[in-house]
Amino acid sequence: MQSTNHNHPVSSATQDKPNGSEKCSNCIQFIPGDTSDANGECKVVAGSISPQGWCTAFSPKS
Structure with missing residues (x-):
């Protein structure tokens, strides 16, 4: 991962499901x-994010 700073988002494969x-x-x-x-x-990840989406930066809540 490149960064966790919201101004410099990680380049992540994303999907809407x-x-x-x-x-x-x-x-x-x-x-x-x-x-x-x-x-x-x-x-x-920058932009509007669907709660039903997913990306390679996924990290489950505890």
Whole structure:
């Protein structure tokens, strides 16, 4: 990974659907939107992030 700074996102393969049980809403990097279905943000990937998405930076919540 290159950086965890939001201004310098990691170059990660992303998709708009889960990878099995792994999805953005279950990742420690995900910053939720206003509702559980709303897009949020990510600490390492720039842009609007679907809570149902997934990327190679996925790291499960404890």
